[in-house]
Amino acid sequence: MQPRNMSMSGVVDLAAVKAAQEAKAKAEQARAEAARQGGGPGAVSPADLVIDVDEAGFERDVLQRSTEVPVVIDFWAEWCEPCKQLSPVLEQLVVEYNGRLLLAKIDVDANQMLMQQFGVQGIPAVFAVVAGQALPLFQGAAGKEQIQQTLDQLVQVAEQRFGLTGLTVDPDADPGAAPQPAAVPAGPYDALLEAAVRALDAGDFGGAVQAYKNVLSDDPGNSEAKLGLAQAELLQRVQSLDPQRTRKEAAEKPGDAQAQIAAADLDLVGGHVEDAFGRLIDTVQRTAGDERDTVRLRLLELFEVVGADDPRVSAARRALSRALF
Numbered sequence: 001m002q003p004r005n006m007s008m009s010g011v012v013d014l015a016a017v018k019a020a021q022e023a024k025a026k027a028e029q030a031r032a033e034a035a036r037q038g039g040g041p042g043a044v045s046p047a048d049l050v051i052d053v054d055e056a057g058f059e060r061d062v063l064q065r066s067t068e069v070p071v072v073i074d075f076w077a078e079w080c081e082p083c084k085q086l087s088p089v090l091e092q093l094v095v096e097y098n099g100r101l102l103l104a105k106i107d108v109d110a111n112q113m114l115m116q117q118f119g120v121q122g123i124p125a126v127f128a129v130v131a132g133q134a135l136p137l138f139q140g141a142a143g144k145e146q147i148q149q150t151l152d153q154l155v156q157v158a159e160q161r162f163g164l165t166g167l168t169v170d171p172d173a174d175p176g177a178a179p180q181p182a183a184v185p186a187g188p189y190d191a192l193l194e195a196a197v198r199a200l201d202a203g204d205f206g207g208a209v210q211a212y213k214n215v216l217s218d219d220p221g222n223s224e225a226k227l228g229l230a231q232a233e234l235l236q237r238v239q240s241l242d243p244q245r246t247r248k249e250a251a252e253k254p255g256d257a258q259a260q261i262a263a264a265d266l267d268l269v270g271g272h273v274e275d276a277f278g279r280l281i282d283t284v285q286r287t288a289g290d291e292r293d294t295v296r297l298r299l300l301e302l303f304e305v306v307g308a309d310d311p312r313v314s315a316a317r318r319a320l321s322r323a324l325f
Contacts, residue, residue, distance in 0.1 A: 043167070043168040043169060043170035044099070044167050044168070044169055044170070045169070045170065045171065046095050046169060046171060049094050049095055049099065049101070049102055049103060049167075049169070050091050050094060050095070050102075050103045050105065051102070051103070051104055051105070052104075052105050052106075052107075053073075053104040053105065053106050053111075054106070054107075054110065054111055055111050055113055055114055058114060061104060062104050062129050063129065063132055065102055066129040066130055066131055066132055066133075067131055067132065067164075068164065068166070068167060069099065069100070069101065069102045069158075069164055069166045069167050070100070070101050070102070070128055070129070070130045070154050070155065070157075070158040070164060070166075071101075071102045071103075071104050071128065071129045071130075072090065072094060072101055072102065072103050072104065072126065072127075072128050072137070072151070072154070073103075073104050073105075073106060073118070073126065073127040073128065073129065074086070074087055074090050074103060074104070074105045074106065074124065074126055075106050075108050075115060075118070075120050075123050075124060075125040075126070075127070076105060076106070076107060076108065076123055076124055077107060077108050077109050077123055078107070078109070080123050080124060082123075082124055082140060082141040083123055083124045085141050086124045086126075086141045086142070087105065087124070089144050089147060090103055090126070090147065091103060093144065093147060093148055093151060094151075097151065097155065097166075098169050099166040099167040099168060099169040100155050100158075100165075100166040101151060101154070101155065101166070102167070108120065108123055118134065121139070122139060122140075123139075124139070124140065124141060125138075125139045125140075126138050126139070128154050130154070130157065130158050130161075130162055130164065131158075131162045131164065135154070135314075135317075136318065137150055137154070137321070138150060138321050146324050149296070149324055150321060150324070153300060153317070153320075156300060156304075157303075159220075159221055159223075159226075160223055160226040160227070160304055161223060161227075161304070161307075162223065163221050163222075163223045165221045192211055192212075192214050192215045192225075193211075193212075193215060193224060193225065193228070195207075195211045196208045196211035196212050196215075196225075196228055196232070197228075199211055199232075200228075200231075200232060200235075205232050205233075205235045205236035205239060206236060208228070208232040209229060209232045209233055209236060212225045212226075212228045212229035212232060213229065216229065226304065227304060227305075230301055230304040230305045231305050233301075234265060234268065234269065234301075234302070234305055235269065237262075237265050238265050238266060238269045241262055241265070241266060243266055246259075246262045246263055246266055247263055247266065249262075249263075250262070250263035250279075254282075254283075254286065255283075255286050255287070257283055257287050257291045257292075257294055257295050260279055260280065260282075260283040260295070261280070261283075261294070261295060261298050263279060264276040264277075264279045264280050264298070264299075264302065265302075267279060268302055268305065268306070273306055273310075273312050274312055274316075276302055277299065277302065277312065277313075277316035277319075278316075278319075280295055280296075280298060280299040280302070281299070281316065281319050281320055281323050283295045284296055284299070284320065284323045284324070285323045296320070296324070299316070299320060303316065303317070
């Protein structure tokens with residue numbers, strides 16, 4: 001189903017939203033079918049969050065599970081020394097995410113076909129599968145902080161674009177128990193979502209923001225409300241900007257995070273998607289600490305406005321990973 005705020009397509013580029021919504025719908029159908037057949041009656045143990053996967057079990061253990069939870073794939077080999085450094089870090093982090101991620105470990109020596117299908121050129125290599133869609137994350141060893149930033153982005157995309165709220169984890173559950181998808185609040189929220197659209201059409205961006213927040217306060221995983229909120233907040237921010245002054249300040253202060261963030265908002269609303277992304281990625285490279293994280297988070301928000309499946313978002317995500325690592 002098309003999001004109700006597709007009427008904004010003349011203001012911001014939302015060409016990729018339909019594909020994302022279709023993938024989300026497929027994921028929801030798969031979860032509903034599993035529930036109908038009695039699947040997923042119990043919680044998983046922390047030990048079940050890290051699994052070894054081979055070619056025979058890939059469809060069941062990765063593709064099907066990715067309709068419930070983002071699956072991180074660690075391509076490794078026994079002889080690979082960097083793999084021995086990276087794999088324990090990935091395992092620790094996935095357990096810390098407490099069901100919001102699943103880690104699938106694939107031995108490339110025993111699973112050459114999977115290695116070829118993913119286009120792995122060297123190991124360690126880390127990918128993700130979300131609602132059946134493969135995403136490259138990074139290659140080579142990396143520090144825990146950088147990896148966590150990448151996983152934070154993955155969790156955010158999975159929740160906001162595909163409604164994947166993860167698995168329920170019970171420390172007392174028996175390892176090997178069938179997974180239980182996290183509870184999803186009941187809807188519908190048609191009246192609140194329609195009110196948000198009416199506010200947008202009337203130029204009442206503050207009202208639209210509040211309407212979307214009303215939905216999310218009851219249903220934090222509602223992808224339509226999250227998308228609408230990101231768009232409404234963007235338009236609300238831009239409404240208060242003086243374009244000429246904003247662009248002048250950005251040109252004069254290339255290292256000023258707030259100046260570049262404001263200019264990037266203007267770029268996106270004006271349809272200059274790649275300019276907006278490139279501006280913030282350059283700023284990530286120039287900044288550090290909290291300021292850098294502020295820029296990174298705004299970039300993630302703009303990714304959500306454009307749509308996770310847009311090729312410009314995919315390219316920018318790769319560029320952001322390179323800038324962070």
